[in-house]
Amino acid sequence: MFTGMTDLGLRLTVDGPVARVVLDRPEVRNAQTPAMWRALAEFGAALPSEVRVIVVSGEGPSFSAGLDRRLIMGETIEGEEPLLALGARPASEVHAAIAGFQEGFSWLRRPEFVSIAAVQGHAIGAGFQLALACDLRVVATDAKFSMREPALGLVPDLGGTQPLVQLVGYSRALEICTTSRWVEAGEAREFGLANIVVPAEELAGTVKDLSEALLGPLPGAIRETKALLLGAADASYEEQLKAEREAQARRLTELLGSLG
Incomplete structure (x- = not known):
């Protein structure tokens, strides 16, 4: 088992096929910083190949209140540096900086x-986007989502x-983002x-049960199925039929090889 604790407000662990990301700044509702995003990107890049499930959660009563408000306030x-300080840089530097931030989520x-997000309490802005970066979301009844960036004159960019x-x-996403309203668990x-x-x-137990269910099928079948579903909307x-044929051919070859 690998356990990593950073001074950035993250607990990062790998225990066999399950890796865990815990946002651990409960005193500020797990508010995030760019340094946390860089650490997440590094963690994702270094994961061992046997990892099959990622669980992302927040310590305390909130998942994440988004970007640390002090950085927003200057x-x-x-x-x-404050978020708005990016605006003084050349566009190429701004793009490169944001691309680095995005890597903390896209992996x-x-x-x-x-990947599973276990969401309780507030999931605001970057917290909402971190939950959206995950494949699945298990949500406590007290969870509340809000995309606050437009209310601050910004766009969701993670x-x-x-x-x-x-x-x-599209239309519901537009309404949720442009009003920055709360979306509660039932909705x-x-x-x-x-x-x-x-x-x-029941949040922790439900996430545990879901993780165990995801570990049942062979890893190659999950990998190929996820890749097919991720690409389906744009194909x-x-x-998509061609992609299914190719994926199944790879699975048959791998399964036959495992019998030898």
Whole structure:
């Protein structure tokens, strides 16, 4: 078992086929910083090949209140410059900086594992987008989502816009983002944003049961299935049929080889 504790407010562990990311700044509702995003990207890049499930959660009563408010308000904290300071840089530097931030989220969609967000309490802004970066969301009944970036004059830029549209549709995604309103657990389940909604005291056990269920099928079958589903929306029907044929051929070859 690998256990990593950082001074950035993250607990990162790998225990056989299950890796865990715990946001551990409960005193600020697990508010995030760019340094945390860089650490997440590094963790994702270094995962051993046997990892098949990633569980992302928050310590305390909230999943994450989003980007640390002090950075939004113009303060410098822990060596991180205020968010608006990016606006003074050349566009190429701004793009490169944001691309680095996005890497802390985008690795959760890789096909070799299934990622689960265990969401309780607030999931705001970057917290909402971190939950959206995961493949599945198990949500406590007290969970509340809000995409606050537009209310601050910004846009969601951590990879959350595409999965949100895929889950709830364009017009509902537009309404959720542009009003920055709260989406509570029951509505999240109705929209398809939440896969499972349970009482807060059942959240950990439900995530554990789901993780164990995901470990049942062979790893190659999960990997290929996830890759097929991720690409389905952008493929024509004929392209998707071809992708299915190719994936199944690889599975048959691998299964036959395992018998030898």
